[in-house]
Amino acid sequence: MAVSLSPAALRAKERPSPLTTGHATVLRARRLTPGVQRIVFSGADLARLPDEEPGEIITLIWPADDAERPVLPTEGWRYAPGTPDQHWRNYTVRDYVPDGPDGPLLTVDFVLHGDHGRCSRWATHARPGMVLGFAGPRIHFYAESDADWTLLVGDETGLPSIAATLERLPAGHPTLVFVEIADAAERQELSSEADLVLEWVTRDGESAGRSRCLEEAVRAASLPQGTPKVWVAGESLAVRGIREHLKHDRGLPIGPSQAIGYWKHRLTPDDVE
Numbered sequence: 001m002a003v004s005l006s007p008a009a010l011r012a013k014e015r016p017s018p019l020t021t022g023h024a025t026v027l028r029a030r031r032l033t034p035g036v037q038r039i040v041f042s043g044a045d046l047a048r049l050p051d052e053e054p055g056e057i058i059t060l061i062w063p064a065d066d067a068e069r070p071v072l073p074t075e076g077w078r079y080a081p082g083t084p085d086q087h088w089r090n091y092t093v094r095d096y097v098p099d100g101p102d103g104p105l106l107t108v109d110f111v112l113h114g115d116h117g118r119c120s121r122w123a124t125h126a127r128p129g130m131v132l133g134f135a136g137p138r139i140h141f142y143a144e145s146d147a148d149w150t151l152l153v154g155d156e157t158g159l160p161s162i163a164a165t166l167e168r169l170p171a172g173h174p175t176l177v178f179v180e181i182a183d184a185a186e187r188q189e190l191s192s193e194a195d196l197v198l199e200w201v202t203r204d205g206e207s208a209g210r211s212r213c214l215e216e217a218v219r220a221a222s223l224p225q226g227t228p229k230v231w232v233a234g235e236s237l238a239v240r241g242i243r244e245h246l247k248h249d250r251g252l253p254i255g256p257s258q259a260i261g262y263w264k265h266r267l268t269p270d271d272v273e
């Protein structure tokens, strides 16, 4: 089945990149589950974010060692010569409130995967007043109005986008969701008016990025008839297995931006995107 870009996707391809940049300050942080830190950012620069599609990608930028504030990229993601190396990673707009009593607010859910990642370490210890840079957002889930049903598959890193997407799917829309989590304590309350079949797939002791439990759950699923909108995100090798299965064994339409490696396990080969 051919995959065509929706009008929203075509519009997004034509806009400046990054669309906007700014600084955001931690307003509050709380442990949503044992493995996820929910951080709400505030700051006047956040008013520049558009609110188009759910679960948009936002790039967060950490200052270089010795610097207090991150340097922001200009059009084309360029930096002035001599800008020191900074840490940046892509995250998801879990929620955006343009005009609340505290001004514009951005919510990001950080998966805590230990001290070996700077973002994970930072999120674990984040306190009100800490400042990050942001650039974006970029849209990556386009609701297809002519899809008969929707399939959303992800691990904990894909869950913020899945949760945000579910909140905006039309009432009664047939939707299948598979979410890989460490164990039952990582389940989150998800709200949706869609006609939802949700499976929490637990690793139960296997390490993140090495378990094949998500792919096995998708392989075992019986899928509805008709044309679906498919979206998959998680560890790169796991995503590749699921994409190949859905494309080749099930014949489902999956474009390049619909099955995305969100992070890479250190043992995943370099040639896996």
Ligand SMILES: Cc1cc2nc3c(=O)[nH]c(=O)nc-3n(C[C@H](O)[C@H](O)[C@H](O)COP(=O)(O)OP(=O)(O)OC[C@H]3O[C@@H](n4cnc5c(N)ncnc54)[C@H](O)[C@@H]3O)c2cc1C
Pocket (backbone or CB within 6 Å): 057, 089, 090, 091, 092, 093, 108, 109, 110, 111, 112, 113, 116, 117, 118, 119, 120, 121, 156, 157, 158, 160, 161, 208, 209, 261, 262, 263, 264, 265, 266
């Ligand atoms: C479009 C997009 C949206 C994303 N949205 C989110 C989001 O909303 N929330 C979120 O938490 N993540 C999200 N991610 C994933 C996040 O960017 C990566 O997990 C990132 O690598 C974390 O950076 P770090 O500095 O903590 O670790 P890095 O310096 O990148 O990596 C250090 C080590 O940690 C390992 N590692 C990285 N991530 C994980 C993980 N999740 N579990 C176990 N080990 C890991 C790596 O294999 C590496 O060995 C998103 C990624 C993309 C591409």
